Amino acid sequence: MSCRGWHGFTCLENGFAAISRAIYNTMAGKCFDESDRSRDDSADSLAEIDISEVRKCGEKADARQFELLKVLGQGSFGKVFLVRKIRGRDTGHIYAMKVLKKATLKVRDRLRTKMERNILAHISHPFIVKLHYAFQTEGKLYLILDFLRGGDLFTRLSKEVMFTEEDVKFYLAELTLALEHLHSLGIVYRDLKPENILLDADGHIKVTDFGLSKESIDNEKKTYSFCGTIEYMAPEVINRRGHSCAADFWSLGVLMFEMLTGHLPFQGHDRKDTMTQILKAKLTMPQFLSPEAQSLLRALFKRNAVNRLGAGPEGIEEIKRHPFFASINFDRLLNKEISPPFKPAVTTIDSTLYFDPEFTKRTPKDSPAIPPSAAAHELFRGFSFVSPAVVDEKKEDKKIRTIPTAKTHPITDDYILKEEVGTGTFSIVRRCIMKTTKREFVVKIIKKAVCDPSEEVDILLRHGHHPHIVKLFDVYEDETHVNLVLEYCRGGEMLDRILSKKTFTEREAATSMANLANAVYYLHSNQVAHRDLKPSNIMYASSSCESDSLRIIDFGFAKQSRAENGMLMTPCYTAQFVAPEILKRQGYDRSCDVWSLGVLLYAMLSGQTPFAMGPNDPADEILKRVDEGRVTMEGKAWEDISDNAKDLVRKLLDVDASRRPTAKQILQHPWITHRNSIPATTIVNNVYNVESVKGALEQTYRALTTTSSVNLRPVNASALAKRRLTQLPKMGVCSS
Numbered sequence: 018m019s020c021r022g023w024h025g026f027t028c029l030e031n032g033f034a035a036i037s038r039a040i041y042n043t044m045a046g047k048c049f050d051e052s053d054r055s056r057d058d059s060a061d062s063l064a065e066i067d068i069s070e071v072r073k074c075g076e077k078a079d080a081r082q083f084e085l086l087k088v089l090g091q092g093s094f095g096k097v098f099l100v101r102k103i104r105g106r107d108t109g110h111i112y113a114m115k116v117l118k119k120a121t122l123k124v125r126d127r128l129r130t131k132m133e134r135n136i137l138a139h140i141s142h143p144f145i146v147k148l149h150y151a152f153q154t155e156g157k158l159y160l161i162l163d164f165l166r167g168g169d170l171f172t173r174l175s176k177e178v179m180f181t182e183e184d185v186k187f188y189l190a191e192l193t194l195a196l197e198h199l200h201s202l203g204i205v206y207r208d209l210k211p212e213n214i215l216l217d218a219d220g221h222i223k224v225t226d227f228g229l230s231k232e233s234i235d236n237e238k239k240t241y242s243f244c245g246t247i248e249y250m251a252p253e254v255i256n257r258r259g260h261s262c263a264a265d266f267w268s269l270g271v272l273m274f275e276m277l278t279g280h281l282p283f284q285g286h287d288r289k290d291t292m293t294q295i296l297k298a299k300l301t302m303p304q305f306l307s308p309e310a311q312s313l314l315r316a317l318f319k320r321n322a323v324n325r326l327g328a329g330p331e332g333i334e335e336i337k338r339h340p341f342f343a344s345i346n347f348d349r350l351l352n353k354e355i356s357p358p359f360k361p362a363v364t365t366i367d368s369t370l371y372f373d374p375e376f377t378k379r380t381p382k383d384s385p386a387i388p389p390s391a392a393a394h395e396l397f398r399g400f401s402f403v404s405p406a407v408v409d410e411k412k413e414d415k416k417i418r419t420i421p422t423a424k425t426h427p428i429t430d431d432y433i434l435k436e437e438v439g440t441g442t443f444s445i446v447r448r449c450i451m452k453t454t455k456r457e458f459v460v461k462i463i464k465k466a467v468c469d470p471s472e473e474v475d476i477l478l479r480h481g482h483h484p485h486i487v488k489l490f491d492v493y494e495d496e497t498h499v500n501l502v503l504e505y506c507r508g509g510e511m512l513d514r515i516l517s518k519k520t521f522t523e524r525e526a527a528t529s530m531a532n533l534a535n536a537v538y539y540l541h542s543n544q545v546a547h548r549d550l551k552p553s554n555i556m557y558a559s560s561s562c563e564s565d566s567l568r569i570i571d572f573g574f575a576k577q578s579r580a581e582n583g584m585l586m587t588p589c590y591t592a593q594f595v596a597p598e599i600l601k602r603q604g605y606d607r608s609c610d611v612w613s614l615g616v617l618l619y620a621m622l623s624g625q626t627p628f629a630m631g632p633n634d635p636a637d638e639i640l641k642r643v644d645e646g647r648v649t650m651e652g653k654a655w656e657d658i659s660d661n662a663k664d665l666v667r668k669l670l671d672v673d674a675s676r677r678p679t680a681k682q683i684l685q686h687p688w689i690t691h692r693n694s695i696p697a698t699t700i701v702n703n704v705y706n707v708e709s710v711k712g713a714l715e716q717t718y719r720a721l722t723t724t725s726s727v728n729l730r731p732v733n734a735s736a737l738a739k740r741r742l743t744q745l746p747k748m749g750v751c752s753s
Contacts, residue, residue: 078105078150080159083114099164112149113165117158140202143353144195146215146225165223167216167361174211179279182310184358188214189273190337190345191222196269197333200262209268210249211275220357247291248281252320255292263328266336270317277310278303282318296320309341358544359577362475420474423494431491432502434460439553443468443573448505458490461501463573470499473572476545477501485536487556487570506568508557515621516710520699523662526621527692529564531684533614536569538680541607549574550613552620608674614683615669622662622700623654626713627670634713646672657698661688 083100090097100114141147150161170188174180180188192214199206206224215223251267274282282300285291300318302311316326316339327336337347349355428434432449439446444463451458463470477489491502508514511529515521533555540547547554549571559566619627627649628642641647648670650663665688671677683689 078152078161080152080154083112083161085114086111089113100161111164113162115160115162117160118156140198142195142198143351144191144222144224145198146223163217163223165215166218167220169212170214170216170222171211173216173359174276174279180276181358182277182307185273185276185310186342186345187355187358188222188276189269190342190347190350192224192269192272193333193336193342194347194351195222195224196262196265197337200265200333205262206265207254207268208246208249209265209272210246211272216357216359216361218361219353220360221353247288248284250292250295251322252296253322255295261322261328262332263322263325266317266325266327266333267322269336270314273310273317274314277306307341309339309343313339313341362479420471420492420494420499423492423499425494427495428460428493428500428502432458432460441571441573449502457505457507458502459505461503461571463499463501465494465497465499468573470501470573472577473575474499474501476572476575476577480540480543480545483536483539484565485532485567485569486540487568503570504558504568506556506558506570507560508562508566510553511555511557511567512552512617512620512710514557514562516624521621522695522697522699523622523657523659524692524695524697525564526618526700527662527688527695529567529621530614530618531689531692532564532567533569533617534680534683534689536567537610537614538684540575541610541680543577545575545577546607547572547575547610547613550610550617552617555617607680608677611669611677611680611683612674614680615666618662618669619648619666620710622658622666623650624710625654626710644672646670657700659688659695661686661691664688 082102082104083098084103085098085100087099088096089099096116098114098116100112102108102110102112146165147163148160149163150159152159192209196206196209213225215225217223249268249271251264254264271282274280283291283294283298285294300314302314306314313326313336317336319325322328326339327333329335336342337345346355428449431453432451435448435450437445437447438459441461444461446459446461449458449460450456474489474492477487480486481488487506488504489501490504493500493502515526515529537547537550547569550569554569554571556568556570557563557566558568616627619625628639628647648667650658650666655663665683665686668676668678668686669683678686688695
């Protein structure tokens, strides 16, 4: 086969997906239609692949028009680069450039390959990935694609384990619109799974990998392929009696179930057992799901495809009208007028935060390729070019990195480490000095074996610009530790300073609470709960200890929740600052931060803690007070405290989370809004005893930690993570 044979391959606007998918699947297995069995499939049977250019706005492109920035992925087929256009109408635009070596491509089935590269001939849709250019040289094929900075849904699901229903509703709704467009063109997708759903910089989805798709399918016709990923296959695909677009709706149900529960609905000990379950097993519906979610799942999991929701004469409109999507305006969603529940932490247009540093740290170089020859038999079946897990193979002893953007050289190359200034549950904090500027910082040294700091880094990168949130300046990582270089809060802990201060006033307390509530309101507005607002995590940045220099630190327990109600599912709390609903194991939301602000305010105003009077209080009594919400504001310490201040304390410490004010409502409370009119009278401080207060807090901590607790296992011990580990090399399954 000569190089001339490549000139007619019509790689249409989104045709990259078929080729892209084809490359990866060679690593995993092969896929072709049962109807193709009669064709010559011998290893020596080669067919020519024609390729013609794809031009954007009629403009011809070549490799010289693209500046190589980083390597995003690499395999024996070639490489994927992050590139910048340096000539033409779209100069400066960032793309992903996939470079395929022709000599490594083997043609097993000419007709199927042509079908795959035509699958997206005329598709332009906001939720489907786009190819911008395709061109070639003698030895290579170049595909210029959307660069999607947010990674894939699989990565997020693996990290979160399960999503809220509001999250799932959003992603399913966008997927439904993408499937609606494909089905309207007679295309059945056939490989719907989290790995094939990408996220753009704003958090909207993009469907990719169309190598297993089938075109020219309408309501009257079927295809007979055994193709896809086993766990997501519809029963009619497994029994090979023919399937249509309705097969995608079964897969949609599998994806919905997985996102809501963290588990697959049908998963056996092996491939055969999984297929048997799909065909025969009774599905147990989790009762924590809403009635609407359960109803939609039951409607999608109809083994008879004719009865499946979406298979009727109105097609996918049946799904869109289901009560589960009652709150979704699909027209606004299609126009991207609805904000996604999760926005990736990407700060620049060329950010590679969600890409494997195994590749991004390499020097980008497009090396020469040998011309294709008739002896070149290997047909690569591509990989998802934007997946954070884009790797050719994973070695068992490879260290898993937790922070993709972390610097890998020793922190001591840039900083001089000084004395220890703090300790935490999973870390120690040391003062450090930057060698070049002599500026002082602190470095939080976290053991990777006991804590994954990726969420903390993600939150600080995105929200550290707030004036009352500690700032993250640098991240370093080695085999055992992650080092976070942070703003140095030289003023020390807030409670230490307040309780030892001789002239602390109620007005100062109101100003301090206003600043803290402002920071918490900002976090909550961005769907972040701190979850550990204890005194040691609130510090002064300046040695003068002005309230304007207050900083909330230590986001190790912080969580970016997604649903509108912000419910968080991980029971994580600290000592005295635990809310009653956590003790009752009912889950908790951002109101727990409000509860902690109440405890802090109580201590600021009285020099006492609300639930433990001293270090010798019985544990059972402390827990009973916390659970019942018994708060007293009597005695000398409270005599001169205003009624407005007491009113706010009572509301913040309300045992019923639904009655607690939000952070925004705290800022609107009269004690806060009228703080400048509060008399600058010194709070009675003869009851202040720092050691006594700290002893009471410590006793509360001991009391809480002796209660029966939920034993949490690492995320990688979950069923989802185990399945991913066992199936990582097997992205798609096809049978001959």
